Amino acid sequence: MNMKIWGISNGSKGSDIQLEAISRALSQDVSYFHANLSFPWSAVAPYKIAELGFVGDKRFKPPFPDMVIACGRRAVPAARYLKRRSAGKCFTVFLQNPIINPKVFDFVWAPAHDEVTGDNVMTTILGPHGLTHESLKSEVASWQKRLSPSIVDGKIVGILIGGPNKYYDFDKLEMQNLASNLLMLAQQGHRLIISLSSRSREDYVNILRKTLADHDYYLWHGKGDNPYKAILGIADHLIVTGDSVNMIGEACFPGVPVQVYFLRGHSRRFNRFYEHLLARDYVKPFEGKLESWDYEPRNATDDIVAKILDAYHEHQIK
Structure with a gap:
């Protein structure tokens, strides 16, 4: 019908x-x-x-x-x-x-x-959401050489970064803290693939580039085609900033561990959302270390x- x-x-x-x-x-x-x-x-x-x-x-x-x-x-x-x-x-x-x-x-x-x-x-x-496993595979096929051109000793870690909204300021200090935590992953041999959103502040780019200089990472910051779906499809592990319910929900779809970088701020709605996720092991907090646990796709x-x-x-x- x-x-x-x-x-x-x-x-x-x-x-x-x-x-x-x-x-x-x-x-x-x-x-x-x-x-x-x-x-x-x-x-x-x-x-x-x-x-x-x-x-x-x-x-x-x-x-x-x-x-x-x-x-x-x-x-x-x-x-x-x-x-x-x-x-x-x-x-x-x-x-x-x-x-x-x-x-x-x-x-x-x-x-x-x-x-x-x-x-x-x-x-x-x-x-x-409108994601499918087929669409993610298709995006990975077209982005593979750009996102991960060589064999990686560690994991491919996708990082999805949002930006300020009415609940979270997500200021330079929090971005610097996140970048420092990501640096620890890069130093351990993990390949970082980072995507910023339309809400991301301009100074996020400079903070990331300065902190991750001389390390293995890819950064998309709004210019050219968006590798967002390819990141979801290629990543062994996903890290998402805690300012977007939709972005976290999409990250839970591929079936890899998802960690949330929680932000300063207060929203009862967001807090209840996080309580549901954490209680069921849909996500775990990100504090500079990759966590491993049994995970399955959520849709x-x-x-x-x-x-x-x-x-x-x-x-x-x-």
Whole structure:
């Protein structure tokens, strides 16, 4: 069955990743939109009154899709609006914490650390993503000679570095501490493959280059093609900075040990996420030493898709 789906997000990169992962796993017939709510409606999303922001929106007119998948707070009123306009015929799915009563939607997936509950709610520790083992192998094939051109005595260690956000400053001091810890790995003969993100500060590059000078490493800092997937596929071990739930979740997919470089800051949501991960040995802290333990690939995407299909078929019968 190739149902027609409209995917609506708040426009953030993290929301787009989750939305595309789920929608593309469900159908090839998907149209994507950003909510693009203007003030004052953006200020009152996700509440019902914000639906007024979509009245007259020429993007959302008949014929309506079989399913609407929304992701992010500002996308909530768009899904509610389409459910009402279609007289309930659009099956509505919401990804992440809707903030409002989840019964407004037909199905809700939320990360376990958001503690959302309800008869139509599914939670998982890790979030959905679009990675596949085949796509990682393909990326490794095209990047192999650049990322690891020679035989390595130690391990190939992938390091995924994020940047500041509203919860974590991730300043120069923390970056220097991370670089010093990475230096210890390089001195032990490990090959370091480092990727910075769009949130990474410019001074991270200089700190890494100065600290790791004369050692075996590869650094991608935003110029040219991104080897992110190749790093996930080629690494024997992954180190991830603790500022991104999505990045940590993707690192848990390949099936190699994952260590998190925890940052100074405070977020109850992030703290609950880390508690779930640490309690189940999904990750361990990184403090300058590689840890080894039994590890297996983690992927919640297929389970989420299966639950959505079950709920959709049940809705169709009704």
